Amino acid sequence: MIEHALVELAGTASRVVHLSSADDARWSGVVGLAAGEAFEQAAGARTDLLLLRGAVTDGAGARLQLGDFASGRAARILRGGPAGATLLVYREAPCPGAVAGPTMILVRNGHLPATRARA
Numbered sequence: 001m002i003e004h005a006l007v008e009l010a011g012t013a014s015r016v017v018h019l020s021s022a023d024d025a026r027w028s029g030v031v032g033l034a035a036g037e038a039f040e041q042a043a044g045a046r047t048d049l050l051l052l053r054g055a056v057t058d059g060a061g062a063r064l065q066l067g068d069f070a071s072g073r074a075a076r077i078l079r080g081g082p083a084g085a086t087l088l089v090y091r092e093a094p095c096p097g098a099v100a101g102p103t104m105i106l107v108r109n110g111h112l113p114a115t116r117a118r119a
Contacts, residue, residue, distance in 0.1 A: 001042070011013055011046075015032045016029050016030070016031050016032075017029055017030040017031075017032075022054050025092065025093040026090070026091075026093070027089075027090070027091045028088075028089065028090045028091075029089055030052070030086065030087070030088055030089070031086070031087045031089050032058060032084070032085075032086050033054075033056065033078075033079070033080030033084055033085045033086075033087070034080055034084050035080050035081065035083065036080060037079065037080045037084070038077050038078070038079050039056075039079075039080075039087070040075075040076075040077050040078075041072075041074075041076045041077070041091075042075060042091075042113065043073070043074060043075035043079070044073060044094035045073065045091050045092060045093055045094050046071065046072070046073050046086075046091070046092045047071070047072060047073070047086070047089065047090070047091045047092075048069070048071045048089070048090040048091075049068075049069065049070045049071070049078075049087050050067075050068075050069050050087065050088040050091055051064050051065060051066055051067060051068045051069075051085060051086075051087055052066075052086040052087065052088055053084075053085060053086035053117075054065065054066070054080060054081050054083050054084050054085035054086060054089070055074070055080075055081030055082075055085060055114070056078040056079060056080055056081060056084070056085045057077045057078070057079055057081065058077060058078050059077055059088070060078050062075075062092045064078070064106070065108075067108070068106060068107065068108050069106070069107040070105065070106050070107075071105045072105060073094075097115050104105070
C-alpha cells in the first residue's frame with residue numbers, strides 16, 4: 001500500500017504531525033519547533049532526524065543545520081535555532097539486549113563530517 005500526506009512546513013509554530021500512530025513502536029512524524037523550543041529524545045530508543053528547515057542545537061554543543069541527518073540512542077534535548085526548525089523524525093522503540101552505540105552519528109552534505117568526500 002502506498003500512503004501519502006500533505007504536511008504544511010511554513011511557519012515556526014510548535015507542532016507535531018504524526019505520520020504513524022503516536023504510540024507505535026516505530027513512530028514517524030514531522031516536528032516543528034519555535035525558536036528556543038525543546039524537543040526531547042528518550043534514551044534507548046533509536047531516533048533518526050532529518051533537518052528540513054532551520055537549525056537546532058543540543059546540550060552537548062552539536063549544531064544541526066538544513067539537510068543534516070543524525071541518528072542515535074542517547075537521551076538528548078534539541079532546541080530550535082533563531083528561526084525555529086522543522087524535523088522529520090523516525091523513532092524505534094528500544095530492543096531488549098540492544099548494544100549501545102555512539103551518542104550520535106551525524107551525516108552532513110552526504111558524508112560523515114570527519115571524513116572527506118573522494119574525488
